[in-house]
Amino acid sequence: MQKNYILLLRKTILVPSVALSVPFFADAALITWDGGGGDGQWTTTTNWSGDVIPGAADDVVLNNTFVLITYNVTLPAGAVSIAVRSLIIAPSGTNIITLILPATNSANPGLQVSAPGDALVLNSNAVLRNSSGAGAGSGILITNTFRINNGGHYIHNTQRGNAGIVSQLSAVPGTESGIFEYDVPAASYTPSLSGRTYGSLVLTAVANGGTGTYAGSGASNLTIRGLLQINTGVTFTISMSANFIIRGNYFQAAASTFNLQSSSNNNLVQIAGNLSSQGTITKTGTGQPVVELNGSGNQDIHTAGSTITSTIDFRLNNAAGATLVSDLVLPYRYSIISGNLSLGINRLTTPAINQVGVPSAATNHIVTNGTGGLQILAIGGLPISFPIGPSSSTYNPLIISSGSGLNYTARVAAGINPAIAFPTFGINRTWNILASAPAAPNVEFQYAATDANAGATPQPRNMEILKNDGIAWSIVTGNTTITPAGIDPFTITSATGLSLSTTSVPFALGIDGGWILPVDCIVGCRSKKVSNKSIIEWEVNYCTQVNNFEVQRSVNNESFQTIGRENPGTEPVYSYTDGALATGINLYRIKVNYNSGAMRYSNTVAVINVQKNVWFTALSPNPVAGIATIGINAARPERVIFIIRDITGKPLKQWQSLITPGSNSINIRVNELHAGIYYLIVHTDEAKTVTRFVKQ
Numbered sequence: 001m002q003k004n005y006i007l008l009l010r011k012t013i014l015v016p017s018v019a020l021s022v023p024f025f026a027d028a029a030l031i032t033w034d035g036g037g038g039d040g041q042w043t044t045t046t047n048w049s050g051d052v053i054p055g056a057a058d059d060v061v062l063n064n065t066f067v068l069i070t071y072n073v074t075l076p077a078g079a080v081s082i083a084v085r086s087l088i089i090a091p092s093g094t095n096i097i098t099l100i101l102p103a104t105n106s107a108n109p110g111l112q113v114s115a116p117g118d119a120l121v122l123n124s125n126a127v128l129r130n131s132s133g134a135g136a137g138s139g140i141l142i143t144n145t146f147r148i149n150n151g152g153h154y155i156h157n158t159q160r161g162n163a164g165i166v167s168q169l170s171a172v173p174g175t176e177s178g179i180f181e182y183d184v185p186a187a188s189y190t191p192s193l194s195g196r197t198y199g200s201l202v203l204t205a206v207a208n209g210g211t212g213t214y215a216g217s218g219a220s221n222l223t224i225r226g227l228l229q230i231n232t233g234v235t236f237t238i239s240m241s242a243n244f245i246i247r248g249n250y251f252q253a254a255a256s257t258f259n260l261q262s263s264s265n266n267n268l269v270q271i272a273g274n275l276s277s278q279g280t281i282t283k284t285g286t287g288q289p290v291v292e293l294n295g296s297g298n299q300d301i302h303t304a305g306s307t308i309t310s311t312i313d314f315r316l317n318n319a320a321g322a323t324l325v326s327d328l329v330l331p332y333r334y335s336i337i338s339g340n341l342s343l344g345i346n347r348l349t350t351p352a353i354n355q356v357g358v359p360s361a362a363t364n365h366i367v368t369n370g371t372g373g374l375q376i377l378a379i380g381g382l383p384i385s386f387p388i389g390p391s392s393s394t395y396n397p398l399i400i401s402s403g404s405g406l407n408y409t410a411r412v413a414a415g416i417n418p419a420i421a422f423p424t425f426g427i428n429r430t431w432n433i434l435a436s437a438p439a440a441p442n443v444e445f446q447y448a449a450t451d452a453n454a455g456a457t458p459q460p461r462n463m464e465i466l467k468n469d470g471i472a473w474s475i476v477t478g479n480t481t482i483t484p485a486g487i488d489p490f491t492i493t494s495a496t497g498l499s500l501s502t503t504s505v506p507f508a509l510g511i512d513g514g515w516i517l518p519v520d521c522i523v524g525c526r527s528k529k530v531s532n533k534s535i536i537e538w539e540v541n542y543c544t545q546v547n548n549f550e551v552q553r554s555v556n557n558e559s560f561q562t563i564g565r566e567n568p569g570t571e572p573v574y575s576y577t578d579g580a581l582a583t584g585i586n587l588y589r590i591k592v593n594y595n596s597g598a599m600r601y602s603n604t605v606a607v608i609n610v611q612k613n614v615w616f617t618a619l620s621p622n623p624v625a626g627i628a629t630i631g632i633n634a635a636r637p638e639r640v641i642f643i644i645r646d647i648t649g650k651p652l653k654q655w656q657s658l659i660t661p662g663s664n665s666i667n668i669r670v671n672e673l674h675a676g677i678y679y680l681i682v683h684t685d686e687a688k689t690v691t692r693f694v695k696q
């Protein structure tokens with residue numbers, strides 16, 4: 001039985017979820033595939049509704065109205081040209097409907113669609129395979145728009161031209177993931193790129209036995225509104241002088257190559273979606289290509305198994321940032337215009353960082369928010385910046401110089417790790433650094449005032465650099481009493497090279513004087529004046545691995561100078577006589593030098609070589625848990641008043657003591673105080689001293 005479908009004065013065709021602008025005329029017939037012939041051939045009359053083969057004035061629909069399963073339709077072989085007014089392929093559900101122009105068709109064109117508006121439409125799960133065997137043309141001639149809706153798929157499986165087809169592609173919303181695939185049975189082929197707009201573009205080499213080259217050029221921008229996919233065996237080479245714009249994701253399979261520039265042009269390849277590559281990204285020309293991530297949301301970068309070679313500038317220009325999903329090795333440089341790159345557990349390796357946009361606490365830096373780090377190659381004498389921060393809102397870069405041409409990897413984390421005895425006296429950051437071989441470069445650390453823990457405020461103040469050797473934290477030799485540079489943020493530059501190895505070494509910053517370190521060697525120092533000489537005595541407890549003790553003196557608040565050394569022995573008490581007692585206040589302390597190169601200091605004592613004066617020298621330990629000792633030196637007997645105030649200034653405790661000439665040690669109990677910061681005021685009729693201490 002025949003079923004005639006005569007459409008009178010209808011303006012649009014409605015197919016599932018899509019309204020198509022295909023004008024119709026009163027005498028145009030709508031002919032639908034019913035598969036009644038059972039052979040899948042276009043030219044079998046019984047395969048069509050009304051048992052009529054569509055003609056040039058007919059509108060054709062391949063759908064699942066009559067055939068409820070997946071099926072194929074094949075156009076005729078030979079020099080036979082099929083012409084219709086419009087063609088829509090609209091499968092239902094998960095069914096796939098494929099229309100094939102076979103290689104045995106030699107007509108030019110083998111299929112012609114002439115309607116105004118959307119003349120040829122592929123809906124989701126619709127496939128059109130163009131395998132034309134014609135000697136010229138494109139195999140398919142589309143007079144007006146070729147619309148590949150999301151999920152639709154056109155396969156250019158012929159050596160015939162493609163420009164006439166690509167030029168007709170629709171760019172309306174809903175076609176971004178409509179696929180235009182090149183799978184050409186030829187060793188090399190030229191896709192139309194210059195000034196073109198694709199939905200999604202896929203390059204495949206299956207038809208040529210697994211390998212093939214696609215090469216294109218042009219002076220006008222290429223826009224891919226969805227995905228660019230380069231499949232296994234494909235070499236994609238471009239020599240464009242215009243931009244190559246990918247608004248969706250970029251995917252490159254293993255054993256494939258994307259040659260970004262084969263000529264002398266400087267071109268830009270923009271990717272707005274995620275980047276995933278397992279193949280080779282390179283350039284063979286003299287031009288300078290740039291790969292720029294410029295999306296509006298955070299972009300993932302996955303390059304496990306990928307190789308990037310030659311001088312390719314890899315650039316981030318996305319305020320929303322990007323995230324490494326695997327290690328990324330860049331042989332030329334990484335450029336920052338806008339946005340943070342989060343490393344997680346992965347490593348970014350590059351010979352250079354090009355800071356086009358100015359790094360800050362919130363933008364334009366590399367976030368080391370895991371165990372991954374930034375590796376910069378071949379650092380020589382010039383200072384090289386590592387623009388790193390522990391989060392997207394904090395920025396703590398470091399600069400390495402005098403690097404001996406080695407590779408260095410660095411990351412920074414919030415907190416001081418491994419844990420340190422008194423972190424309150426430090427900057428709340430840990431910088432981990434390693435080198436490709438043992439080295440001692442100069443390092444500059446940057447921190448903000450807000451990065452300082454309570455005991456290290458206010459900033460700036462003299463600081464010291466600490467290092468953890470895997471067992472304990474210690475002060476780096478020669479890196480004490482460092483005055484910060486800058487005005488918030490501040491920088492601390494090592495006074496001597498920092499010893500590095502091929503294992504990551506943690507570094508931290510503490511206030512000068514070793515306050516941040518544990519009390520692993522207790523040294524009590526005292527002094528007295530005898531016949532215009534100073535006698536310095538010190539008692540040691542719990543001290544091991546000591547190389548020597550240095551006796552240091554400061555006259556009238558000048559810098560401390562070493563005036564003598566003593567080697568450790570078996571006795572707990574040591575003595576040194578200073579026969580060159582200066583006029584004024586002579587301060588003394590003992591510097592303990594460990595075999596490891598670490599060091600610490602004793603309390604400070606004074607010998608006053610004037611007629612009358614009192615000098616408050618120390619309160620230790622600080623922080624204190626129960627009992628602290630106050631060190632006071634006097635030129636004559638004196639009554640001293642002591643007051644403890646809380647951080648608001650409220651007096652909590654007050655008492656008096658009579659001191660004698662020379663060194664005096666007075667114990668105070670603070671057990672009743674709550675944990676926090678307090679002030680001790682010591683004053684006589686002639687002097688007053690205020691010092692801060694921490695109750696644990």
